[in-house]
Amino acid sequence: MFCYQCEQTAQGSGCTNFGVCGKSPEVADLQDLLIHVAKGISMYAHRARALGASDEEIDSFVIESLFTTVTNVNFDEDSMEQMIRKAEKIREKARNLYLNAAKEKGITPDELNGPATFELAKDRSGLLTQGEKVNPESRAQRWGDVIGGLHDLILFGLKGSAAYADHAQILGKKSNEIYGGFHAFMDYLSKDSFTEEELLQKAIEFGNFNLKVMELLDEANTEAYGHPEPTKVRVTPVKGKAILVSGHDLRDLDLLLKQTEGKGISVYTHGEMLPCLAYPKLKKYSHLVGNYGSAWQNQRSEFDEFPGAILMTTNCIQKPKDSYKDRIFTTGLVAWPGVRHIGPDKDFSPLIEAALAQSGFSEDGPEHYITIGFARNTVLSVADKVIDLVKQGKIRHFFLIGGCDGAKPGRNYYTEFATSVPKDCLILTLACGKYRFNKLEFGDIEGIPRLLDMGQCNDAYSAIVVAKALADAFETDVNSLPLSLILSWYEQKAVCILLSLIALGIKNMRLGPTLPAFLKPKVISYLSENLGLKPITTPAEDLKAILG
Known part of the structure; x- marks a missing residue:
């Protein structure tokens, strides 16, 4: 196996014997093989869609295949093999969909190969051998670390985005444009060769696409359950x-x-x-x-x-x-x-x-409450007051301190940073990284809580909407706002959010506790030079750099 898709990957470079997450080598290899076959499905589905033909089962299956390989989802060999066998049938269905659409249009279909025609082994042992040949390490050996890493940057972003799309479709929110986008990106990743420049451009294109996926999920959640409220x-x-x-x-x-x-x-x-x-x-x-x-x-x-x-x-x-x-x-x-x-x-x-x-709790615990529910509707409802406080100098700066939590050392940085933020600044937070400080008392600024919990990682769209609205109100862009993003990452949903922020042109983000293993120094250098993306250092040093 070789897996480096999450932040806790072994020695900061890749898990090769057993996943730090608990994933066995067998599951890792089967997941890589499932993604390879899913690329083949999308090769046919992408071309069929261009001819006006689509199939909801095909569309949903590719999203589920991507999502099931996200870190800490599926650890079961049997269910992974079942998905691969189903993928083979779905690929044949996609092939027939494309061939029939081409015949109806009177055109000659493309002759596809690679993931589209890859013949799966008949037993699990053979599947495992095949999985080893399509893992990230094999891509790096074929194309080099930088191109292999950029390919995986997009792939891991797709996995995270698929989680959002799956949540949305479960609630009945589906989009032909988004289904088509997943197939288009998976088809692109099935190519035989790439250049660094086109991969970087494609990653930014994906970031813009993921914004649409996040918006769809936001619509699904709020239409089904209402807008979160304090x-x-x-x-x-x-x-x-x-x-x-x-x-x-x-x-x-x-x-x-x-x-x-x-x-x-x-x-x-x-x-x-x-x-x-x-x-x-x-x-x-x-x-x-x-x-x-x-x-x-x-x-x-x-x-x-x-x-x-x-x-x-x-x-x-x-x-x-x-x-x-x-x-x-x-x-x-x-x-x-x-x-x-x-x-x-x-x-x-x-x-x-x-x-x-089970016994249940034998008695009530001591009462302790926290306040949540500061999603976009709530924050924007008091935007005028917030803007006025900024103009009066009573709110000096906004910090978005959020992202994934994790077990590796160094994440106490986020607690120290949050508690060190001056009392004339607001802290926005989302995702499970907030557990590093969300039960602490931060007080308020003239009735506006200094800590505003905006929700899950799935709710990152809320933070983006608020940032854009504040920029519009101040007649500037997001990068000119007194706003700094202090991000923690763990798995692939954090990757797709980061790519969306990059696509929006947001600069000077700080990322930790470590930088992704699949982003090689050359890519980090590019992102640093063009967008100011940088690793976290210490809370004191980073606050001084931001606030002066």
């Missing part, structure tokens, strides 16, 4: 039976809340599910009582101590301890060997039964 959230337990929901998926939480009504079970969010408590149509459930725990990387200790059942939606799962393996469940694309899976019918009865069988 909400006090309990972060200590209440007495009684309990279910903990982690991951990112709003619909899974909604369905579970419906099925647990009247059963005497309290439901808690965990990790990136915390922002769900600010959506009007989710927080209406009285048994959605609060948030338990912190970010994904602490789940093994937090789940161990939680006296109820646990549901993992989307990504973020870690290897379960034996102590809670019989009461943790997965659903959607998430899978772990030996963990019970809730299928597409979303019948959560086994999860509910497991919760009722």
